[in-house]
Amino acid sequence: MLTVRFPDLPTNPEEPHHAAFCQIRHLAHHADRSLCQAPGSTFGSTLGKEDDMIDKSDQADPGADDTDGQRWGQRTFSPEVVERAHEEIRRQEAERRRRLFGDRQPFAVPEDIIDFEPEAGVPVDYALNTAAATDATGGRMSHERCYELSIAAARQQGFLTRAQLARLGVDDGELDRLREAGLLTELDHGVYQHAASSVALKYGYSYAAWLALAPDRFRWERPQTATDDAVLSHESAAGLLGLGALAVPRTIFTAPAELPAPRATIIHVERLAAADVTVVEGIPVTTPFRTILDLMRGGTDHDDFGRALQEAVRRDLVDLQEVYDAMLPLAPAHSFPTAGPDFVAYFLPDLDPSGLTPRNLRAYAELTAADSVAEAQSRVAVLLAELRYPTGAQHPADDGLSRQIAAEIVGRLCR
Numbered sequence: 001m002l003t004v005r006f007p008d009l010p011t012n013p014e015e016p017h018h019a020a021f022c023q024i025r026h027l028a029h030h031a032d033r034s035l036c037q038a039p040g041s042t043f044g045s046t047l048g049k050e051d052d053m054i055d056k057s058d059q060a061d062p063g064a065d066d067t068d069g070q071r072w073g074q075r076t077f078s079p080e081v082v083e084r085a086h087e088e089i090r091r092q093e094a095e096r097r098r099r100l101f102g103d104r105q106p107f108a109v110p111e112d113i114i115d116f117e118p119e120a121g122v123p124v125d126y127a128l129n130t131a132a133a134t135d136a137t138g139g140r141m142s143h144e145r146c147y148e149l150s151i152a153a154a155r156q157q158g159f160l161t162r163a164q165l166a167r168l169g170v171d172d173g174e175l176d177r178l179r180e181a182g183l184l185t186e187l188d189h190g191v192y193q194h195a196a197s198s199v200a201l202k203y204g205y206s207y208a209a210w211l212a213l214a215p216d217r218f219r220w221e222r223p224q225t226a227t228d229d230a231v232l233s234h235e236s237a238a239g240l241l242g243l244g245a246l247a248v249p250r251t252i253f254t255a256p257a258e259l260p261a262p263r264a265t266i267i268h269v270e271r272l273a274a275a276d277v278t279v280v281e282g283i284p285v286t287t288p289f290r291t292i293l294d295l296m297r298g299g300t301d302h303d304d305f306g307r308a309l310q311e312a313v314r315r316d317l318v319d320l321q322e323v324y325d326a327m328l329p330l331a332p333a334h335s336f337p338t339a340g341p342d343f344v345a346y347f348l349p350d351l352d353p354s355g356l357t358p359r360n361l362r363a364y365a366e367l368t369a370a371d372s373v374a375e376a377q378s379r380v381a382v383l384l385a386e387l388r389y390p391t392g393a394q395h396p397a398d399d400g401l402s403r404q405i406a407a408e409i410v411g412r413l414c415r
Contacts (some may be wrong), residue, residue, distance in 0.1 A: 023323070121269070145168065148168055153194040158198070162215065170224065187204055188211075189212065202240070206285050209265060212265070213255075213262065228256060229284060232253055233285070233286045234254075234268070234295065234298050238308050240280060241312075246304050250266050252268070272290070289326075304345065309347055313351065314351070314355060316359075321367075324343060353411060360406060362408050381399070
């Protein structure tokens, strides 16, 4: 799917310049603002002037590399013309916003709607569905309202709540027609996915549940710091991160304060540390390390927990030694062995050390063969001293380095 970063030209590996000018024309056409026909358009008149638009030196070889201009099919556009095209888009967008909103704005419109999502780009499909939305409602929804619906959806991974749609002026009848036309699909109670959204259902259901926690607010109106908002956690986080195969009958969040819980939703109240939160496909979610600890604290079946932990260790999403150290205080309440070899045998009986990364291979050796690591360390320390201080001078031993080397040696021998 083509994506566009305004105000820059879109990047398409095969036809970048063709795509750029097609996008200009598509956006103009579907918003009923043709660049060639717009009153007062400076770019519209330019399109008709072949001498201004075409670099004749390139016409003899349409396939030649174009480094100084922008190519559209067999026509090459100078950088000056391209810049004028962007200026025209900005001018028309500013005029559209003034005409649409005036002094009334149904939601917080960005400073420059053309550049509303610079870090992710704007899917062309959202803009191109504007005309389809108008047709689906039998013309009852204006081009402007359909366009704003598409823009708002694009800023939220392609999702909108019923309350947000109401703020955009979409009534229940129009919503039903949009659903019948296949432009909106309900994923959660009162949360809809736009037809142009490319988010996989694995992530879509979680994102829809997150939006449903505050259905009347757009994403950009919610706290911008993840720890100040609800975060997907526990079994739901494990499912999103691909840790094990836990049954998740409800969606689980952790929030810094009490929130109304929609149906099939559980909310734990706790302020998470910034280090415990990450973002996956736009969804704030606990990190693998925090998720593993939450599973144990939440009373997850030990077999299920072991499978989740093994997957996290195998994929190097967590440091096995750090997980072990953090879990020791939980042992009395959750009845699991604390001795290193017993811990590994209990939770990770099928873990293959040959596939582990160096840090987890060292942790595996420390937990399962600490005596062998200690013995190897004494020999490694002597060797390091000889290599670093060949004169025999006495220097403090580097216990950390020798321990790591010894643990990795033992770990490799365990393979």
